Amino acid sequence: MKKFRTAAAVIIMLICAMAGFFAGAFLGNAMAGAILFSLIAGIACVVYTVDNCEK
Numbered sequence: 001m002k003k004f005r006t007a008a009a010v011i012i013m014l015i016c017a018m019a020g021f022f023a024g025a026f027l028g029n030a031m032a033g034a035i036l037f038s039l040i041a042g043i044a045c046v047v048y049t050v051d052n053c054e055k
Contacts (some may be wrong), residue, residue: 001020009042009045013038013042013045016038016040017034020036021034023037024036026027031050
């Protein structure tokens with residue numbers, strides 16, 4: 001289950017990076033949008049994992 005969470009987090013960050021790239025390109029700075037969206041998604045995945053830790 002732990003490997004699935006890691007893979008899901010990476011996939012979510014990649015999807016958000018692509019969405020951020022296109023949103024940033026629309027606003028004039030594509031790479032900044034990609035970095036911002038993937039960073040936000042990564043932090044959200046870390047917080048979700050910490051809150052739902054299996055013991």
